[in-house]
């Protein structure tokens with residue numbers, strides 16, 4: 162089994178989708194650790210319920226970004242992590258982590274990149290008035306939601322229904338993420 166760590170800052174619905182796929186044997190992987198930067202992230206409850214070790218590392222508690230990343234790397238190495246899976250981790254990955262896990266960090270983003278990187282991609286797309294948006298899974302580099310694209314799926318914007326559109330996007334995320342990871346891990 163591939164040993165993965167999931168990084169999340171929020172609700173963690175993508176964490177749950179991946180965790181379920183691992184548990185049900187759909188993904189030949191094991192989540193060995195969850196890392197969050199937010200002490201109140203709901204993903205912490207989800208990890209506990211799934212009996213997966215979770216660590217909160219608040220960047221502000223460290224004297225530099227490098228020190229924060231070294232603490233993250235120590236945890237990952239102790240857990241013998243092979244891949245890092247970002248699932249709503251709203252923070253740029255710095256040079257230390259990138260060089261510790263070259264081409265081994267994956268991200269999911271709720272738009273058809275390179276359109277609408279950054280925060281609230283679904284809101285940005287609706288605000289812009291696009292008729293089609295979607296989901297992207299990509300390899301992480303030093304940029305914000307940049308890096309080689311691994312998979313994309315389009316989602317039609319439901320006019321006048323931001324919530325409904327977001328719901329469809331999240332459902333697509335939960336399927337596309339596990340399918341893309343499956344393809345990567347079976348290589």
Ligand code: GAR
Nearest residue numbers: 171172173174175249269270271279
């Ligand atoms: C997801 O929609 C994910 O694509 C997005 O955060 C959400 C997390 O939801 N990520 C980004 O915007 C990255 N720039 P979740 O906590 O329920 O998985």
